[in-house]
Amino acid sequence: MSQTEEFDKRNLEFIARGAADKSFLELTRQWFATANSHEYSYHFEWLSRPIIQYPQDIVALQELIWRIKPDLIIETGIAHGGSLILSASLLAMLDYCEAAVAGHTLNPRDTRRRVLGIDIDIRQHNRIAIEEHPLAHHIDMIQGSSIEPDVVTQVHGIARDHDRVLVILDSNHTHEHVLAELEAYAPLTSKESYCVVFDTVIEDMPENIFPDRPWGKGNNPKTAVREYLRRLDKEGRKAFDGDPLAFRADRIIEGKLLITVAPDGYLMRV
Ligand SMILES: C[S@@+](CC[C@H](N)C(=O)[O-])C[C@H]1O[C@@H](n2cnc3c(N)ncnc32)[C@H](O)[C@@H]1O
Secondary structure (H helix, E strand, C coil): CCCHHHHHHHHHHHHHHHHCHHHHHHHHHCCCCCHCCCHHHHHHEEECECCCCCCHHHHHHHHHHHHCCEEEEEEECCCCHHHHHHHHHHHHHHHHHHHHHHHCCCCCCCCCCCCECCCCCHHHHHHHHHHHCHHHHHEEEECCCCCCCCHHHHHHHHHCCCCCCCEEEEECHHHHHHHHHHHHHHHHHCCCCCCCCCCCCHHCCCCCCCCCCEEECCCCHHHHHHHHHHHHHCCCCCCCCCCCCEEEECCHHHHHHCCCCCCCCEEECC
């Protein structure tokens, strides 16, 4: 076994041990509930745009995007644009590295790698800030509900021109909405890529922690993921590429993060 393989093997052993350590999990649960009471997820920026994510999930996305090397990232839920800029920055990095390895001169604007954001309400100040950002040339936006048939058709049309697609769902967190998003967009996920469903953690949090929101225990992205995977199992679905669609929650990602808003939500297409 090489030193790298030994390092990876030891890490996987420690990740599995951490993920099975009940007191570590309890500490994480307590930390999470406290962090939520301080609106922790609102306190970060990516290249100057507010991003509503935990830093741990941002690192996980970086690992995924580097591994998958997508040419299209579909994101529902834009808000201030931070997650779009995160995706765009990693797509720009992929372009840069590809050119460096091939010895090509890079023209940053001549890129096939795009991030497509969909939001029901793209506020004017956010739209301007995103459109004026130095990475805007990687970004397209659609305003409308992510489950509107017309929006879904537009996204499918765009996906047709791409080979490697990563899907990230982070808009309205009700069961019904996320289930409809999964039906609409999960089939666009390329083989060995992911459909990441954020805020599945709502199911694991104390009852009534979001009193002013329509979602909560029993009605959230995790219940939608369960129902969608059950449908795939029972009824089957075809992916965009024509092959049968199947996903598995990536336990290594959530095992190493522990602090994540997406437990059971890092869905790898298998
Ligand atoms: C949690 S924020 C997205 C955060 C963003 N992904 C980030 O990481 O910074 C949720 C967004 O979903 C949008 N949204 C709510 N309902 C929606 C719908 N039906 N379709 C599309 N977007 C929706 C809201 O307008 C809001 O901007």
